[in-house]
Amino acid sequence: xxxxxxxxxxxxxxxxxxxxxxxxxxxxxxxxxxxxxxxxxxxxxxxxxxxxxxxxxxxxxxxxxxxxxxxxxxxxxxxxxxxxxxxxxxxxxxxxxxxxxxxxxxxxxxxxxxxxxxxxxxxxxxxxxxxxxxxxxxxxxxxxxxxxxxxxxxxxxxxxxxxxxxxxxxxxxxxxxxxxxxxxxxxxxxxxxxxxxxxxxxxxxxxxxxxxxxxxxxxxxxxxxxxxxxxxxxxxxxxxxxxxxxxxxxxxxxxxxxxxxxxxxxxxxxxxxxxxxxxxxxxxxxxxxxxxxx
Numbered sequence: 001x002x003x004x005x006x007x008x009x010x011x012x013x014x015x016x017x018x019x020x021x022x023x024x025x026x027x028x029x030x031x032x033x034x035x036x037x038x039x040x041x042x043x044x045x046x047x048x049x050x051x052x053x054x055x056x057x058x059x060x061x062x063x064x065x066x067x068x069x070x071x072x073x074x075x076x077x078x079x080x081x082x083x084x085x086x087x088x089x090x091x092x093x094x095x096x097x098x099x100x101x102x103x104x105x106x107x108x109x110x111x112x113x114x115x116x117x118x119x120x121x122x123x124x125x126x127x128x129x130x131x132x133x134x135x136x137x138x139x140x141x142x143x144x145x146x147x148x149x150x151x152x153x154x155x156x157x158x159x160x161x162x163x164x165x166x167x168x169x170x171x172x173x174x175x176x177x178x179x180x181x182x183x184x185x186x187x188x189x190x191x192x193x194x195x196x197x198x199x200x201x202x203x204x205x206x207x208x209x210x211x212x213x214x215x216x217x218x219x220x221x222x223x224x225x226x227x228x229x230x231x232x233x234x235x236x237x238x239x240x241x242x243x244x245x246x247x248x249x250x251x252x253x254x255x256x257x258x259x260x261x262x263x264x265x266x267x268x269x270x271x272x273x274x275x276x277x278x279x280x281x282x283x284x285x286x287x288x289x290x291x292x293x294x
Contacts, residue, residue, distance in 0.1 A: 030292045031285050034144050038079055039137070040283050045271055049259050058240070058270040058277055067135045079136030087146045088129065095170030102171070103129040105142045106151035111179040113150040113210075113292065115141065116171060118157055120190025120216075128154030134280040141284045151179070160191050165198035169205045176208040183210035185291050189279055190245065193217025200228035209233060211291035215278035216243055219250040224257075234264040234294040238282050240273025264294055 033040075043057035069076050088105045103125045117128040117138075131139040138154075145152040155171055157164045168186075175184055186209055188196035196212050197220040199205045206227040211234035223229055237255050239248040248269060255267040266287075270277045 075136035106146035111151035118188040118192035124156040187213035238278035240277035
């Protein structure tokens with residue numbers, strides 16, 4: 001959403017929101033526009049549930065071939081700004097005896113907020129740090145986060161079981177300790193959604209989280225029993241309608257159940273989208289601002 005205030009006012013509003021515990025106004029505009037003309041101008045085909053559900057037009061010829069210099073491998077240069085690499089580092093963290101490889105973008109300490117991305121099967125930390133893949137959408141996320149004083153972590157998850165959940169729980173504790181009192185947002189894609197659901201059951205992690213984004217993931221029928229659900233933390237779903245790996249209908253059914261219960265949730269369906277479509281097409285600024293405003 002374009003802002004009508006001056007640049008100075010924007011900076012003041014951002015600082016007030018993140019640095020004052022009492023600041024809750026203007027949260028929807030916490031992150032100012034960044035390449036919205038390239039990433040945010042999507043055609044909405046349908047809305048429902050009071051705006052909580054939206055179906056977005058997706059077309060491979062336009063959204064892959066028309067956006068990438070090399071389809072599915074390298075976005076056109078206008079979608080990418082590489083200055084953010086000055087704030088990027090590969091690290092191995094020791095988290096309660098667990099070694100975790102991460103790519104960090106942004107300050108290690110006193111970050112305004114934290115965003116963590118969990119990849120799916122066969123991925124590693126490089127996937128969430130690749131500036132040119134997925135139409136440059138990770139580069140936008142890195143710029144939105146680090147450019148506004150936040151820190152972004154893309155870890156390597158070796159297993160998608162209890163061990164993987166424990167490793168990311170350690171990262172959440174670490175990030176929270178590095179930036180006390182600041183929001184931590186968790187996003188998970190594909191099989192990585194099992195990590196998100198596992199952490200939703202961990203009361204210690206839930207106390208540190210601000211919200212979650214699930215992209216092309218599995219559904220969790222027991223989510224309503226979790227501490228995350230009881231805390232009513234915001235939860236955004238994004239899925240492609242033609243996903244052959246995890247059916248969109250399963251996630252949509254969970255969303256509808258939550259929405260009927262007046263739970264803070266949102267569902268973006270990319271019409272004709274495939275399994276990886278949400279990673280390419282999700283509007284990170286819209287999602288982050290919605291979670292931060294909750």
